[in-house]
Amino acid sequence: MKTTNEKIRNSSGIILLCLLLAYLIYFNFSIKLTGYGDDNSLFLEPLMKNFSGDIGAFLANRYQTWSARLVIEFFVLISVQHYTFWRIGNTLAMFIIIAMPALMVRKKLPLAIGLIFSVTLFNQMPLGMFSETGWISTSVNYLWVLAAGWLVVYPLLQLANGKNVFILTYLLSLLALVFASNSEQMAAILLAFTAGCLFYSLFQKKVNVFKFIPYFIINIGNLLLILLAPGNRVRLAEEVPRWFPDFNKLSLFRKIELGYSSTVRNLFFDGNRLTLVLIVVLIIVALKKKAAIWQQIWLWLSLALWLVFGPLQQTLAARVPYIANILSSFNNYGTTFQLSELATWQAEIWLTLALACFILxxxxxxxxxxxxxxxAYLLLIAIAARMALGFSPTIWASGMRTYTFTYQLFITTVLLALADNHKFLLKDLKKSKLMLLCAFVFVCFGIYLILQNLYTL
Incomplete structure (x- = not known):
């Protein structure tokens, strides 16, 4: 029997879910899609002019000459022709991305509160990245893939805990995996996550190995499809002289370092707003639970490094030569780091310190x-997923959108920390249901205003 408080708590969460869905419908159906960027030049025009609208022929040609994302680009091609299809799909994708983290921690953190945190943290992502190459192509390649990834994660967690998964949920997750793992980054993330769930299941002796096998087969199959695609080699030959002429001269070590330094620098050295909010939220949690100083110190150090090498970097660099020297170490090859020269290690040491402090x-x-x-595992996966871009000559040209999955993993990890400390947080939050509702509406309105300036509505 549910208590009155539990019923109120559940109804509050359902009301907020409905408000969120209504808001996302309004937003996605307000956007004026005029076919710009990759939406038009890479998809709609070639499909109609060169292939007379034949999607199969278009995708076969793309696989041979450009990309292995056959499943993802099938939905891009449908979307650039039928805007209503995209509007519905993008509404569902954004809803899943925001709602799923809150739903998955609802046993510890009330759904209403989880949604407030989830939508607020999602709002801190640099949302302008979704307009970099066209609204449709960017959102399908990243937002839709991320949403599909969430549909894969839920049944995997159920299996890891030895719970039964409804057959329809299981089959839906496999279909979602076919779509999600067609993206190189997401395929690597889900493969690592599946392996982690299997390990946990074996360790807890809640073994259901056979149900994990289809996930590995689909994931590895998509990775092979990507690795063996003739179009990837053709594309590489075209993109190297255009975006990174020296790329083929880089050693394996240099590519790894390039991926690592560019990723961590974006998170901690470029004044990233999302990172700041995550650090501040964690500090509030630490203060709320009255954590020991030796537990809090890592977060305070992380905040200090974010400030010194973020918004204060130019001011401090003008007064402190050491900081100016570190900042000058960054270049198009990552940093000036050389194993044989200790003097070149400084930037790498500070990057690693900033990341280590945050993880700790x-x-x-x-x-x-x-x-x-x-x-810790999720945060390392998040870094590794973006580090993989070090093996692409478009690491700089690809823009901020390649951080989408990394940002989401960071957000999810902080939400897990909030849920794990629910007993310290709920003392005050339970008393202010109306405040939570107002905050949610305010956050949604804030998102709309921000996005209205970024996209053509």
Whole structure:
């Protein structure tokens, strides 16, 4: 029997879910899609002019000459021809991305509160990245893929905990995986996540190995499809002279370093707003639970490094030669780091320190041992997923959109930390249902105003 408080809590969450969906419908159906960027030049025009609208012929040619994202681009091609299809799909994708994290921690964090945090943290992402190459192509390649990834994660977690998964949910997750793993970054993330779930299941002796096998087959199959695509080699030959003429001269080590330094620099050295909000949220949690100084110190150090090498970098660089020297170490090859020269290690050391402080801060603020390991694992996957761009000559040309999955993993990890500390947070939040509702509406309106300036509505 549910208590009155539980019923109120559940109804509040459902009301907020409905408000969120209504808001997303309004937003996505307000956008004026005029076919610009890649939406038009790479998809709609070639499809109609060169292939007379034949999607199969278009995709076969793309696989041979450009890309292995056959499943994803099938939906891009449908979307550039039928805007209503895209509007519905993008509404569902954004709804899943915001709602799923809150739904998955609802046993510890009330759904209404989880939604407030989820939508607020999502709002901190640099949302302008979704307009970089065209609204449709960018959103289908990243937002839709991310949403599909969430549909894969839920049943995997159920299997890892030895729970039964409804057959329709299981089959839907496999179909979602076919779509999601057609993206190189998401394929790597989901492969690592599936392996982690299987390991946890084996360790807890809740073994259901056979149900994990289809996930590995689909994931590895899509990775092979990508690796063996003739179009990738053709594309590489075209993009190297255009975007990164020296790319083929880079060693394996230099490509790894390039991916690592560019990723961590964006998170901690470029004044990233999302990182700041995540750090501040974690500090509030640490203060709320009255964590020991040695547990809090990592978060305060992380905040200090974000400030010094972020918004204050130019001011401090003009007064402190050491900081100016570190900042000058960054270049198009990552940094000037050389294993044989200790003097070139400085930028790499500070980058690693900033990342390590953040990871330690997240781990220290958590209560559960398994959640600590999970958080660290997810954050490392997040970094590795973006590091893979070091093997692409378009690492700089691809823009901010390549951080989408990294940002979402960071957001999810912080939401896990909030859920793990629910007993410290709910003391005050339970008393202010109306405030939460007002905050949610305010946040949604804020998102709309921000996006209205970024996209043509």
């Amino acid at each position: 801060g997240v781990v220290m603020v958590m209560e559960s041992g398994w959640l600590k390991l999970t958080a």
